Amino acid sequence: MLRCLDWSAVVAAKTSNSPCVVVHGQRVVSRSVAAMSYGVQVGMRRRHAQGLCPDLEIATHQPDRDRRAFNTVVRTVNELVPLIEVSEPGVIVFATRGPSRYFGGDEPMADKIVQALHSSIVADSQFGIGIADSRLAAHIAAHISAQSTAKNTAKAKTPFIVKPDQTKVWLAQQSVRVLSEFANISSETVSLLERLGLNTLQDVCKLGESVLAGRFGELGVELHRLARGDEQHPLAAVAPPPEHLCSRTFEEPITDQQTLLNNVQIMAEEFSDYFVKHGAICVRLILKFESETGAHSERLWYRPQGLTARAIAESAKWQIESWSHKSALVRVQLIADEVRTDTARQLKLWGGVTQIDETATRAIGRLTELLGSTAVQLVKWQGGRDLQDNFQLVSASHFQSRHNELNASVVKPKWRGSLPTPSPSVVYSEPLLVQVVDKDKNLLRVSARHELSAEPAQIIISRQNYKIISWAGPWPIEEKWWDTARSRRLVRLQVVIEKFLSDDSRQVQALLVALEHGEWSIAAIYG
Amino acid sequence: MKLLVPKTLVAKHSFFEKQVLENFVVSDQVRRLLPDAGLVRGRIVRCCGDAAASLALSLCARASQQGSWLGVVGVSHLGISCAVEHGVALERMVFVHPPESSRDWSTTVAAVIDGFDLLIVAVPESLSVSDARRVQARLQSRRSVMIIVDTTTLSQPNFLNTTHPFHADVVLDTTTKSWSGINNGAGYLQQRQVAIKVSGRRVARAQEHLVTCNY
Numbered sequence: 001m002l003r004c005l006d007w008s009a010v011v012a013a014k015t016s017n018s019p020c021v022v023v024h025g026q027r028v029v030s031r032s033v034a035a036m037s038y039g040v041q042v043g044m045r046r047r048h049a050q051g052l053c054p055d056l057e058i059a060t061h062q063p064d065r066d067r068r069a070f071n072t073v074v075r076t077v078n079e080l081v082p083l084i085e086v087s088e089p090g091v092i093v094f095a096t097r098g099p100s101r102y103f104g105g106d107e108p109m110a111d112k113i114v115q116a117l118h119s120s121i122v123a124d125s126q127f128g129i130g131i132a133d134s135r136l137a138a139h140i141a142a143h144i145s146a147q148s149t150a151k152n153t154a155k156a157k158t159p160f161i162v163k164p165d166q167t168k169v170w171l172a173q174q175s176v177r178v179l180s181e182f183a184n185i186s187s188e189t190v191s192l193l194e195r196l197g198l199n200t201l202q203d204v205c206k207l208g209e210s211v212l213a214g215r216f217g218e219l220g221v222e223l224h225r226l227a228r229g230d231e232q233h234p235l236a237a238v239a240p241p242p243e244h245l246c247s248r249t250f251e252e253p254i255t256d257q258q259t260l261l262n263n264v265q266i267m268a269e270e271f272s273d274y275f276v277k278h279g280a281i282c283v284r285l286i287l288k289f290e291s292e293t294g295a296h297s298e299r300l301w302y303r304p305q306g307l308t309a310r311a312i313a314e315s316a317k318w319q320i321e322s323w324s325h326k327s328a329l330v331r332v333q334l335i336a337d338e339v340r341t342d343t344a345r346q347l348k349l350w351g352g353v354t355q356i357d358e359t360a361t362r363a364i365g366r367l368t369e370l371l372g373s374t375a376v377q378l379v380k381w382q383g384g385r386d387l388q389d390n391f392q393l394v395s396a397s398h399f400q401s402r403h404n405e406l407n408a409s410v411v412k413p414k415w416r417g418s419l420p421t422p423s424p425s426v427v428y429s430e431p432l433l434v435q436v437v438d439k440d441k442n443l444l445r446v447s448a449r450h451e452l453s454a455e456p457a458q459i460i461i462s463r464q465n466y467k468i469i470s471w472a473g474p475w476p477i478e479e480k481w482w483d484t485a486r487s488r489r490l491v492r493l494q495v496v497i498e499k500f501l502s503d504d505s506r507q508v509q510a511l512l513v514a515l516e517h518g519e520w521s522i523a524a525i526y527g
Numbered sequence: 528m529k530l531l532v533p534k535t536l537v538a539k540h541s542f543f544e545k546q547v548l549e550n551f552v553v554s555d556q557v558r559r560l561l562p563d564a565g566l567v568r569g570r571i572v573r574c575c576g577d578a579a580a581s582l583a584l585s586l587c588a589r590a591s592q593q594g595s596w597l598g599v600v601g602v603s604h605l606g607i608s609c610a611v612e613h614g615v616a617l618e619r620m621v622f623v624h625p626p627e628s629s630r631d632w633s634t635t636v637a638a639v640i641d642g643f644d645l646l647i648v649a650v651p652e653s654l655s656v657s658d659a660r661r662v663q664a665r666l667q668s669r670r671s672v673m674i675i676v677d678t679t680t681l682s683q684p685n686f687l688n689t690t691h692p693f694h695a696d697v698v699l700d701t702t703t704k705s706w707s708g709i710n711n712g713a714g715y716l717q718q719r720q721v722a723i724k725v726s727g728r729r730v731a732r733a734q735e736h737l738v739t740c741n742y
Contacts (some may be wrong), residue, residue: 192550356644360619363642367623370638377622392608393622416529420715422742423608425580425701454714472709472716494716496706507702510709510716524606526706526716527580 019053023045024061025386041485047517048485063089066371071322076116078299083286085300086318093138096131106131110159111339129159133167133230134194135379138139139182168229172202183226186303189219201227223273241274244303246334253292255327260329261317261369268312273335281306284338287319290331297323300337310365310397314373364396385417385477387427387512392398393488419475419492424512424524431521435460436468436493436513446491446515450476459497466497469508474515490516492523531616536635542699551590551644551672556740557582560723561697562730566590566645570669570729571663571693576678576701580605581613581742587645588614595644599624600636602649602676611742627651633658637665646673650692701725704718717741 019035021028026045038053050056066089077092084094094104103109110129117127121437128148130141131224145160162170176193178201179185199203202211202228212220215224248267254260275282290296301307312334367376379394384390438446438454445453456468473493480486492514499507510526550565558564566572568625574582580602591597596619599605603624610616622645626637632651642661650659666673673691678713701723708717717740726733 069616238723355597356594357619360621360642363598363638364621366638366642367635367681370635371623375624377624379617379620379622381617387606387608391617396621420717423606423607423612425578425584425606425742426604427606427609428604469709470709472714494709496716497711505702505705507577508705509703510706510719525577526560526719527577 010302018057019055020057021049022059022061023255030059036473045488048293060376063374068321073117074322079118080112080327081302083298084150084301085284087302089297091139093300106161107159109165110161114159130161132158132162132165134169134171135352136178136183136226137162137167137171137229140178140336143182149332170231171227172200172205174201175199176201176204177228178420179223179353185219187228189216189223193223209242223429239278241336245270245274246336247331248333249331250329253330257320260320260332261313264371265309265365267332267334268316271336272307272309272312275336275473277338280341281340282336282339283307284336285315285339286333286335286337287312287316288331288333289320289323289329290333290337292328292330295327298500301340306340308397310368313369314397317369356459364461368397383415385415385479387419387423388429390415390418411500417475417477417513422526424510424526426525426527428523428525431514431523433519433521434462436495436515436520444515444520446474450474450491456493456495459495461509466499469498470496488516490514529542551595552593553586554589555636556738557585559620560699560725560738562725566672569698570696571666571673571675572697572699573677573691573693573695573727574673574701577628577703578701578719579676579699580722581609581740582721583676584610584613584615585740585742586674587647591616591619592643595619596642597645597647598623598639598643600639600646600648600682600707601632601651602647605647609742617633627653629653629655633662636662638691640669640671640673643670646671649676654692656692663693670725672702688692695727696729697725697727698730699728700722722736 018032019038019040020032021035021040022030023046024423028040028042028046028049031040031042031049037055038056040049040056042054046058050058070086070089073085074084074092077094081094081099086092092093096109100106100109103112110131113129128142128145130138130143131144132138132141141160142164145158148158148160164428176198177189179193180187180190180206193204198207204223207224209221209224214220216223236314245267248263248402250263254263272282273400282300283304283306284300286298286300288296288298297319299319301312303311305316316332364376373395378395378396380392380394382389382392436456437458437460438444439457440454441458443455444456445485452474455473459466459468471493475493476491476492477488479488481489492512494510494512496508499509501507512526513520514522514523532596533605550563550567553561553565561572572586573581585599592614597615598621600623603622607617610620623639625632627664629651632654636646662673675695699732701721704720704722706716706719708714709721718739721738721740723736724733725736
């Protein structure tokens with residue numbers, strides 16, 4: 001496995017030495033090496049990161065950009081290793097058995113890859129190569145390798161190799177935190193494991209599968225599998241789909257990318273429907289394109305939560321874009337490499353899908369194709385005290401809305417400390433800075449006991465004064481005070497201001513203003 | 528053995544048929560504002576003024592509960608909690624972030640119209656009249672309803688100097704007159720009085736209503 005740390009920051013940074021962070025939803029998702037030396041961490045709020053490093057370069061989160069940039073790396077590695085899997089930008093996974101034998105062992109092979117990548121963009125980023133028997137172990141090994149190269153940059157990149165048959169023993173010493181970092185296990189579960197006194201994977205393994213299943217259900221079985229060095233999901237034995245579903249030969253070679261993708265889309269739908277009918281889902285897939293001249297592109301795709309039709313189509317787009325021999329294509333093949341039983345989904349008894357739902361699902365697919373997966377989003381409840389935290393927008397391509405798991409119609413409990421209803425209809429993701437002052441034009445402050453220093457009298461919005469005719473609050477939020485990087489402390493006030501329009505008619509407007517880090521801002525409008 | 532066909536299924540089916548052909552149902556509170564006592568398919572409703580966003584949500588809520596999908600195009604700041612309180616079905620709500628340029632915007636909106644019954648859109652200022660006309664034609668042939676929310680935020684309202692590219696069938700202009708439930712340091716925002724001016728192509732005589740609403 002090859003892993004580049006913080007790939008998107010590497011791509012976003014203009015020069016290799018400038019501090020740069022990639023921000024998504026006000027939180028840092030990736031940071032460059034230079035930014036890290038200032039103490040910027042992933043998950044930090046944007047303003048906090050700016051406070052640590054004033055000349056920080058801030059880039060927006062663009063998965064497409066990262067993906068495109070990663071294509072060069074993928075191509076380089078693909079010259080040495082025939083079948084590789086790219087699950088996310090920055091990570092390449094491949095089976096080492098064949099290539100290592102060819103190059104004469106794991107270490108010579110790793111050296112070969114390091115040499116090949118020497119001239120590309122990754123050379124000045126932190127990347128590491130890890131070799132182990134399971135996916136999780138290889139992930140950890142690659143991470144360790146990447147970090148060790150970061151510490152002594154002068155030295156050549158060294159791969160971290162876990163000897164065959166040693167994986168289980170080596171994995172047992174790892175702390176349970178690796179599960180949330182590398183295996184999509186939620187951090188709440190990991191923190192619960194720690195509180196139960198299970199600090200290493202060995203402890204989890206010792207407990208026994210049945211005990212874990214009794215306590216955690218499906219998740220417990222998964223945890224045990226991971227801890228003992230198996231793959232995350234047990235394999236399901238489903239007869240491979242019939243030939244006409246997984247391979248398509250075109251009489252007339254296709255040169256247009258869009259036409260090809262439409263064809264793949266149709267194939268992918270039939271392909272995934274086949275598995276759904278058998279109660280299974282494909283998690284790993286080999287996608288193969290063959291051109292007129294006989295050249296072919298072959299790549300593995302993996303998604304632990306299962307490849308939906310939309311995900312397959314997206315993968316196809318990525319693969320086609322990265323392929324340099326773009327001539328007329330004559331053949332597309334989908335080969336299911338790994339299939340597991342589908343446990344998470346249950347269709348409604350009466351189907352529950354109407355004509356309207358089907359047209360809408362198709363439209364979502366079309367829009368995703370048109371705009372990219374990040375521009376089409378569904379709503380997911382996650383709970384929180386703040387308005388932005390309460391619901392999360394998730395990319396529509398991760399869900400098959402035909403059986404929409406988001407299931408938001410269930411009444412969700414209201415969190416303590418959240419605002420009273422009605423909620424504001426306009427919520428700003430980027431708060432607008434204002435000043436809230438008392439009648440002597442002093443900026444309003446809030447004491448440690450959440451008491452206001454005076455009554456708010458006026459609000460100044462972009463140099464315009466508005467009179468506050470009524471107010472209520474404050475509603476404080478103090479979250480995660482035990483964690484310096486993620487703690488938040490703010491208070492919110494409802495204020496009603498008076499406005500005069502150009503024709504002298506009077507209008508009132510209700511706003512939600514918030515005070516955080518000593519700055520007042522408009523968080524939302526009751527519009 | 529006699530085959531039993533459940534009566535409810537038959538009734539449900541005919542009910543569904545009727546729903547498709549007729550207008551979208553709206554809640555009692557907003558019904559009297561609209562000229563045809565409902566949202567007529569293929570039409571454009573434009574909400575402006577300071578209560579535009581919540582008015583748009585209350586127009587969509589009932590139809591969304593009955594199985595229609597709602598596409599929110601370009602109104603990324605729409606409060607989701609607020610939508611829930613209005614009764615919009617979240618599992619049938621999709622947020623779309625369209626590109627800014629006039630041609631791409633209209634292509635995107637046309638794709639949304641193809642799939643969804645209801646749209647809440649914010650119109651970019653760059654939209655040309657010809658592209659707007661294409662979108663409107665698509666809307667009429669697909670029988671969806673588009674609700675335009677004018678993003679009159681605290682800064683200047685949109686389209687103040689230029690004419691709006693869309694010819695709305697119904698224009699609802701809102702002005703909040705007062706809020707109640709809040710009292711210098713006590714209580715919280717509960718109810719408000721909104722003056723809504725109804726005008727547009729399909730409205731014979733412009734009217735003004737004073738509505739008390741708890742959102």
